[in-house]
Amino acid sequence: MSLRYALLAVLEVDAMSGYDLYKHFESSVGHVWYAPDSQIYPELRKMEHEGLLEGEDVPGGRSGTKRRYHITEAGKEAFAAWMNTPIAYQRERDPVRLHATYMETAEPSAARAQLRAHIGHHSEQIRQWEEIVHQIDSGTSAILNRRLEKTAPEDQERTQAFKRYAYEGLIIRSEAEISWAHRGLRLLDRLYGPETGGMTQGGPSAAS
Amino acid sequence: MSLRYALLAVLEVDAMSGYDLYKHFESSVGHVWYAPDSQIYPELRKMEHEGLLEGEDVPGGRSGTKRRYHITEAGKEAFAAWMNTPIAYQRERDPVRLHATYMETAEPSAARAQLRAHIGHHSEQIRQWEEIVHQIDSGTSAILNRRLEKTAPEDQERTQAFKRYAYEGLIIRSEAEISWAHRGLRLLDRLYGPETGGMTQGGPSAAS
DNA sequence: GAAAACATGTAACCGGTTACATGATTCT
DNA sequence: AGAATCATGTAACCGGTTACATGTTTTC
Numbered sequence: 001m002s003l004r005y006a007l008l009a010v011l012e013v014d015a016m017s018g019y020d021l022y023k024h025f026e027s028s029v030g031h032v033w034y035a036p037d038s039q040i041y042p043e044l045r046k047m048e049h050e051g052l053l054e055g056e057d058v059p060g061g062r063s064g065t066k067r068r069y070h071i072t073e074a075g076k077e078a079f080a081a082w083m084n085t086p087i088a089y090q091r092e093r094d095p096v097r098l099h100a101t102y103m104e105t106a107e108p109s110a111a112r113a114q115l116r117a118h119i120g121h122h123s124e125q126i127r128q129w130e131e132i133v134h135q136i137d138s139g140t141s142a143i144l145n146r147r148l149e150k151t152a153p154e155d156q157e158r159t160q161a162f163k164r165y166a167y168e169g170l171i172i173r174s175e176a177e178i179s180w181a182h183r184g185l186r187l188l189d190r191l192y193g194p195e196t197g198g199m200t201q202g203g204p205s206a207a208s
Numbered sequence: 209m210s211l212r213y214a215l216l217a218v219l220e221v222d223a224m225s226g227y228d229l230y231k232h233f234e235s236s237v238g239h240v241w242y243a244p245d246s247q248i249y250p251e252l253r254k255m256e257h258e259g260l261l262e263g264e265d266v267p268g269g270r271s272g273t274k275r276r277y278h279i280t281e282a283g284k285e286a287f288a289a290w291m292n293t294p295i296a297y298q299r300e301r302d303p304v305r306l307h308a309t310y311m312e313t314a315e316p317s318a319a320r321a322q323l324r325a326h327i328g329h330h331s332e333q334i335r336q337w338e339e340i341v342h343q344i345d346s347g348t349s350a351i352l353n354r355r356l357e358k359t360a361p362e363d364q365e366r367t368q369a370f371k372r373y374a375y376e377g378l379i380i381r382s383e384a385e386i387s388w389a390h391r392g393l394r395l396l397d398r399l400y401g402p403e404t405g406g407m408t409q410g411g412p413s414a415a416s
Numbered sequence: 417g418a419a420a421a422c423a424t425g426t427a428a429c430c431g432g433t434t435a436c437a438t439g440a441t442t443c444t
Numbered sequence: 445a446g447a448a449t450c451a452t453g454t455a456a457c458c459g460g461t462t463a464c465a466t467g468t469t470t471t472c
Binding site: 017018019022023037038041042045064065066067093 | 449450451452453454460
């Protein structure tokens with residue numbers, strides 16, 4: 001249900017085609033709300049039908065025409081209403097914790113691999129997000145700059161601050177995951193003994 | 209896709225009816241993987257059809273008969289295979305961060321309410337989970353004890369340790385959310401000034 | 417006598433995933 | 445000439461949500 005608000009958020013800055021939005025999602029909003037093209041196109045049509053957007057065929061694109069959507073007053077209102085409405089919390093459905101709950105039934109090597117993959121995944125995520133935080137701080141984020149151009153000067157600091165704040169949240173979350181996974185690796189060492197039969201010596205030396 | 213593994217995990221300890229499982233989900237696995245009864249009943253039928261479970265009508269229940277499912281060898285294998293397979297990470301879809309990204313467009317009071325609700329929600333979660341951790345530690349968790357009865361003595365410590373570990377993960381996660389939300393409240397104070405027009409004085413006094 | 421718990425479902429719907437389809441254009 | 449990019453979709457499927465339906469039995 002959030003896809004449409006992600007789309008509205010982007011379209012508040014600029015009118016765009018479905019393809020533009022799809023590309024946009026790969027680099028900006030997509031970091032917090034992924035959507036494939038096959039979901040974006042029908043959703044745009046639906047939103048147009050509901051009066052949140054207006055589309056017009058412009059002859060710009062490579063192949064004849066493309067459909068450019070711009071946000072309507074109703075669309076702006078819908079977005080503002082969503083922003084001022086508290087989020088409804090979903091009930092827990094956490095595959096990682098479900099898996100961990102029964103780890104005694106897994107092979108220790110598979111459990112270790114799982115936790116290492118968890119660390120790897122979240123480390124990579126943090127790396128990406130920190131890059132973006134850096135771009136936000138240094139004013140080198142093309143997408144944010146585009147948005148700031150359309151923002152009243154007195155609101156620019158806030159716009160920037162909240163973008164940064166959202167990415168900080170992602171980073172904090174992933175850091176918590178990593179520290180939990182390290183704890184899990186130590187637990188595995190305690191319960192099954194330190195890993196045996198490594199291929200090479202000189203693995204991670206004692207570093208807390 | 210994880211529902212069936214949650215069901216298999218429970219049925220490894222004991223044969224049960226759909227209703228038993230539904231009740232069970234409210235108190236144990238449901239903490240990491242919620243499922244409503246309307247999803248459990250058809251899934252059990254499906255799993256029976258696929259040979260992971262076998263069901264028999266037993267005349268026990270209040271109203272005539274009930275269908276009791278027990279896990280088959282194929283079911284045990286499917287669960288073991290799942291346990292030894294790394295989890296596939298889903299692409300980001302994070303309503304809280306999506307919301308935070310555009311917080312400059314919300315009314316400051318709504319943004320504050322949002323973050324306070326976030327803190328409230330996760331505080332309550334932590335409270336519940338810590339209670340369970342305490343039950344695990346003190347050996348007063350009926351469900352865990354039931355499982356431990358069926359566990360080989362040399363595996364009991366591990367079983368207990370991983371249950372605790374999973375709940376620790378939930379707690380760590382929520383703690384990270386709370387600290388992020390506090391940071392957000394401080395950010396709101398900085399950007400809009402401290403909250404005005406409170407109804408009562410003597411709100412939260414300076415406590416870090 | 418009413419409410420809660422036992423017991424099991426169906427049906428409509430929604431959001432999201434994966435795969436397939438098509439065709440032009442621009443870059444290498 | 446072939447690959448990548450532009451551009452837009454459809455269709456089948458899956459997992460999950462919400463609401464509705466039904467009837468018994470136990471507890472207050």
